Every structure is written in C-alpha cells, then in structure tokens.
Amino acid sequence: MEDKPKITLYGDYASQPTRACYVFLKYNKVPFEFKQVRVTKLEQYSPEFKKINPNAKVPALTDGDISMFESHTILRYLHESRKLPDHWYPRTDFRERAKIDEYLDWHHNGIRLGAGGYIFRKYMSSLTGKPAPKESINESLMNLKKSFKLMEQYWLKDDKQKYLLGNELTLADFSCASEITQIIPSNIASILDGYPKVKAWFQRILDISEFNKVHHKAIATLSKYFQIIDDQGNKPKL
Amino acid sequence: MEDKPKITLYGDYASQPTRACYVFLKYNKVPFEFKQVRVTKLEQYSPEFKKINPNAKVPALTDGDISMFESHTILRYLHESRKLPDHWYPRTDFRERAKIDEYLDWHHNGIRLGAGGYIFRKYMSSLTGKPAPKESINESLMNLKKSFKLMEQYWLKDDKQKYLLGNELTLADFSCASEITQIIPSNIASILDGYPKVKAWFQRILDISEFNKVHHKAIATLSKYFQIIDDQGNKPKL
Known part of the structure; x- marks a missing residue:
C-alpha cells in the first residue's frame, strides 16, 4: 500500500x-x-x-x-x-542555507531575466504578434552577461569548487543550469566562452545523466525552432 | 556582554x-x-x-x-x-511553509514586476536619460492589475482572513506591502479601489505602527518627487 x-x-x-x-x-x-x-x-x-x-x-x-x-x-x-539529503538545502545550518536562498532569490531577476528574457525577446516574442524591438533584445543580452560575470566572480570564485555553492549539489545548480541550457541552441551560445568557470560548471551539470537526458531532447527541439527564426529574421512562419 | x-x-x-x-x-x-x-x-x-x-x-x-x-x-x-516566532515562516509544518515560499517566489515576477516596474518606467526611467516608452509603462500597469487580481482571487480569497496567508503575519505580508506602498503617491493610486480585499489587507498592514512610521516618511518623499514628474510629463528637472 x-x-x-x-x-x-x-x-x-x-x-x-x-x-x-x-x-x-x-x-x-x-x-x-x-x-x-x-x-x-x-x-x-x-x-x-x-x-x-x-x-x-x-x-x-x-x-x-x-x-x-x-x-x-x-x-x-x-x-x-x-x-x-541535506546537501541540497541544509536543514539546520541556516548560514549555509542562506547562501542557497541568496542564489535562488537572485535567480528571478538574475540569470532568468537575462537568459529567459533574451530567448523570449529574440525567438518567442514575434510569435505573439509583437516582436521585441532590437534594443530590448540587447538589454536582455547585457543582463545575461552581467549575470554570468557575477557567477564567475562570486558564486564560482573558488577554482576548486565543483558546484555553485561548493562541492555538493544544491537546489541552485539544477535551477540555474536549466535556465542556461536554452541559450545553447541560440545565436549567442558562444558567449559562454567568455566565462570559463561558468562554462566548466555548466558542463559538469550537463554531464549528470538525469540532467543530460531531459535537456538533450529540449535542446534538439529548441534548436530546430531557433534555426527557422534565425534564418527568417524576425518573421517566423511555423 | x-x-x-x-x-x-x-x-x-x-x-x-x-x-x-x-x-x-x-x-x-x-x-x-x-x-x-x-x-x-x-x-x-x-x-x-x-x-x-x-x-x-x-x-x-x-x-x-x-x-x-x-x-x-x-x-x-x-x-x-x-x-x-514560528508564524512568520513555520519551521516544522513544511506544507504551510510552502504556501509562504509560493508567495515569496512569485513576488519577483508578480507584484514587483507590476508595481516596481510601473514606478521605475513611469517615474524613474527618464532620470537615466532613457525614458520608457508609453507602451512599456502600460505593460507594467497591466502586470500590476493582473497581480492584484491574483491576490484578490487566490491569496485573499477568504473574506475572514486578516493577512495574506491567514490570520497571522508571515514574511509575505511585509514584503508585499512594502512594494505596494510606492504606488500610493503615484498617478495610479486609485486602481486599488478595484481590488477591495487587497485594499483592506494593505490598510491593515499600514496600520501597524512600525510599518506606518517607515512608510509614511517614504510616501511623503516619493510624493513630492512624483508630483514634479507628473507636472512635467516625461521631462523631470530635479
């Protein structure tokens, strides 16, 4: 039962x-x-x-x-x-938990505003009948770069750490990596090269088989769709 | 010591x-x-x-x-x-805590996107040298109305409850009410009349003396500033 x-x-x-x-x-x-x-x-x-x-x-x-x-x-x-397991989100060590909360609370107006904002404005907005103006697409790109810079200099500052908050996975890792995945099939995938610590951490998460399986499929689907829009400029006909 | x-x-x-x-x-x-x-x-x-x-x-x-x-x-x-005290954010009742987390996580792209977005675009953006276009100001207003509607129908649906999550204060109340305060001295303060449950709850928070003291001063300062911009259209000279 x-x-x-x-x-x-x-x-x-x-x-x-x-x-x-x-x-x-x-x-x-x-x-x-x-x-x-x-x-x-x-x-x-x-x-x-x-x-x-x-x-x-x-x-x-x-x-x-x-x-x-x-x-x-x-x-x-x-x-x-x-x-x-406690490492995802510590129950009694509230100082460690605060560092995970800090990422999770930042996420909405951090990496999501940048990555999600860029993909929506560049690839999705034209489908709604209101294509985003070029300057708002650029604004999202600037936000994304700013977010990657903060990750590089703050969360990933220690060269030896495996994950965002140390050497064990936390809730922050899957949330952040799922958001970044969508830029892989986009026209700005190469900006990750400018942030080597972010890129190495992201690859470590992509190598987790449960993560890879779901995201591999999502990337393939988005890739086909983004290609059509990249080819057609701002006038997708799906 | x-x-x-x-x-x-x-x-x-x-x-x-x-x-x-x-x-x-x-x-x-x-x-x-x-x-x-x-x-x-x-x-x-x-x-x-x-x-x-x-x-x-x-x-x-x-x-x-x-x-x-x-x-x-x-x-x-x-x-x-x-x-x-536990009522702010329950330690052991994780079902109740989840309902507070739900508000806190929604807040960023909910009431803050609406209220903060509107005030920034309508009153602050022109100071940065890039006044927000009218349609983006309207977009924020629509987001704010959508957020108030959700509060009215979801968080405040029970006529008898005093606060956002029931009859005791939680972290959600001060976070949400602090965000709403900024529309009081703006040109859209009257939209609160369309959401009577939100208005009554907000008044209950404003009546808390610690809340009132800090926000009374903030409203007075913002009020003077917003008035100048309302008078001058989109070209403030401060």
Missing part, C-alpha cells in the same frame, strides 16, 4: 523551471507522474489547469490534497517532504 | 525591499545598525559596498562574519538566526 500521496508534476519540457523540477525528481528517484501542459497551445490557461495553478504558469505540483506553483517552492517542498 | 554578532542592514529608505527588512527588524525588536546606501547617488556601486554585496543592490546584511543580499534571504535568515 502506498503511504505517501502521489506526486503529479504539471509542466512542459520547453519550460526551464519545469525541467529543473523534473530532473530533481528523477535524480532523487522520487516516484511521480508527469502531465504535459503545452504552453505553445496555451493549455496553461485552461480552466482545469487554473484550478491547480491560478497563476496559469508551469510548472505546478500536486501531492495528495496540496498543490503549489513556483519551481523553487516545489524544489524546497520536495526536499523537505521526501526527506532528501 | 553581547553574545550575538551585531547586525548591520545596508539600504535606502527609497527601496521597497530595504523597507521590508527594516520593518521586520523593528517589529521583532532585533537590535541592528542601519547604514544608508543612497541609490540616487549610485552609492551601491562603490567599491566598499560591492565588497559587502557584489551584486551592487540594496538591501544587504552583515551579521558578524556573514554577509548576504536579497531581501527574502535576509528575512528568512533573520527569522531563523534570531529564533523569531
């Missing part, structure tokens, strides 16, 4: 925060069901999904009678409710 | 996240020193401050040998390190 409520993760492989939660569940061998909510088909706005997440965004999680949205909330909740 | 390291909060009264941390410290009677970092004078970029916060934003906190940035990280850390 199952003594834990069953987890369902709602999301889309094309969504970076969905992939962070998906990989975290797989890596930690937590049983779950995945329900695809296709954002390109606007399924996140369906009345059924809005009952689960009134904010109409992916990912969302249900666990028995509780539901929640926001990927970092989902990661923190899974870690605590499934009693996963 | 002092057995706790001394806390220093670095920030600016004009910064919403600074005010959230400041009020939290005052309300909980945690002794601290406040050091003003004037963002209008770009003091956050000084080499001295960047040693404390390499991200060059306010607020930041030092506590003995540890330093950190990001207001939600600061709030969580203060709560745990000073053993403050």
